[in-house]
Amino acid sequence: xxxxxxxxxTTDDALDALVAEAEAxxxxxxxxxxxxxxxxxxxxxxxxxTEMLKGLGRLDPEARRTxxxxxxxxKSRFEAFxxxxxxxxxxxxxxxxxxxxxxxxxxxxRGLVGGGIHPVMRTWRRVEEIFRSIGxxxxxxxxxxxxxxxxxxxxxxxxxxxxxxxxxFYVDIDDPEGRxxxxxxxxxxxxxxxxxxxxxxxxxxxxxSRGITDIKVIAPGRTYRIDSDATHSPMFHQVEGLWLxxxxxxxxxxxxYTAFLEAFFETAALSVRFxxxxxxxxxxxxxxxxxxxxxxxAGRWLEISGSGQVHPSVVTNFGLDPEKHIGFAFGSGIERxxxxxxxxxxxxxxxxGDLRFLEQFQ
Ligand code: PHE
Numbered sequence: 001x002x003x004x005x006x007x008x009x010t011t012d013d014a015l016d017a018l019v020a021e022a023e024a025x026x027x028x029x030x031x032x033x034x035x036x037x038x039x040x041x042x043x044x045x046x047x048x049x050t051e052m053l054k055g056l057g058r059l060d061p062e063a064r065r066t067x068x069x070x071x072x073x074x075k076s077r078f079e080a081f082x083x084x085x086x087x088x089x090x091x092x093x094x095x096x097x098x099x100x101x102x103x104x105x106x107x108x109x110r111g112l113v114g115g116g117i118h119p120v121m122r123t124w125r126r127v128e129e130i131f132r133s134i135g136x137x138x139x140x141x142x143x144x145x146x147x148x149x150x151x152x153x154x155x156x157x158x159x160x161x162x163x164x165x166x167x168x169f170y171v172d173i174d175d176p177e178g179r180x181x182x183x184x185x186x187x188x189x190x191x192x193x194x195x196x197x198x199x200x201x202x203x204x205x206x207x208x209s210r211g212i213t214d215i216k217v218i219a220p221g222r223t224y225r226i227d228s229d230a231t232h233s234p235m236f237h238q239v240e241g242l243w244l245x246x247x248x249x250x251x252x253x254x255x256x257y258t259a260f261l262e263a264f265f266e267t268a269a270l271s272v273r274f275x276x277x278x279x280x281x282x283x284x285x286x287x288x289x290x291x292x293x294x295x296x297x298a299g300r301w302l303e304i305s306g307s308g309q310v311h312p313s314v315v316t317n318f319g320l321d322p323e324k325h326i327g328f329a330f331g332s333g334i335e336r337x338x339x340x341x342x343x344x345x346x347x348x349x350x351x352x353g354d355l356r357f358l359e360q361f362q
Contacts, residue, residue: 015074022078026085035089039082049075116362120237120350123338124220127239130263137217141190144171147180149189153317154281167225183224186331187240190219195318214245230346237334244327250309253328265341282308282329295343302340305332
């Protein structure tokens with residue numbers, strides 16, 4: 001290194017011009033990539049300022065110091081401008097993004113969609129309300145029942161067809177005592193459960209009767225049968241009724257049930273008939289039918305309830321004395337009542353979840 005140069009390699013003007021050119025290029029960069037490429041052109045590995053600083057090695061120490069200071073000052077101005085240019089570009093890009101995602105706060109809201117009560121639940125509540133108003137208690141019980149509760153206690157002979165696989169869903173596992181379990185095919189087991197509970201309350205510590213108090217209850221709930229057509233669904237709802245006392249007769253059944261129907265349908269002009277029938281747990285037994293007055297089924301009769309005077313063997317299974325306790329029971333289809341009230345001709349519509357159908361009841 002013998003021939004060191006004394007004179008400065010650059011002039012102030014040239015440096016100013018260089019910085020001005022750099023600033024112009026940075027200002028013109030439309031995006032981050034272009035901006036960073038421009039940065040590399042000036043201060044990158046082979047950049048203008050980098051090369052100039054490398055060239056300092058050829059100067060003598062004195063010139064190197066002053067020249068180095070001038071180049072570095074110019075480079076600092078460049079870097080300060082670069083910082084500004086980066087910030088400016090970031091802000092511009094944020095503005096573009098924000099205006100693209102702008103929310104028009106003056107638009108009307110989408111509105112809350114109100115929920116509604118299902119027509120079957122509406123009917124269930126209505127039935128409860130009416131029976132409560134005439135002094136009935138409301139009870140609830142298990143949907144998975146023992147064979148004894150669903151059938152035996154209700155006086156069903158071992159070989160009665162009601163037990164068969166044709167209409168009863170059996171559960172694969174038995175209860176802890178090894179008894180077969182089923183999805184209750186009717187709400188009638190609730191007669192037994194409620195009456196047995198009540199019977200216990202009617203006896204004193206010695207087991208003697210405290211005297212007769214009426215059992216007056218309804219038990220609405222889900223029931224299950226292997227059945228599916230316009231008037232049957234594998235899961236459906238029934239409401240059981242039981243009124244047991246000293247002298248509750250079939251005439252009381254007719255009176256109470258007719259009063260219920262008149263309240264339920266809000267009219268006394270109803271076509272109702274009690275048709276002789278058979279149930280193992282009632283004697284005598286009747287089917288209660290009602291006629292559609294309007295709609296596509298006008299003139300057709302629909303069975304809405306089984307009913308009858310509670311059979312003496314069943315009263316015994318309640319833990320009560322059939323000589324002292326007498327009364328009626330009924331088991332009505334809640335969907336059937338809803339069909340008649342709303343003029344629906346196919347019960348399966350209730351379970352299709354079609355909002356066009358369901359919204360009509362709100
Ligand atoms: N449990 C009967 C059924 O589901 C109806 C019924 C209830 C009949 C009470 C008489 C008394 O068909």
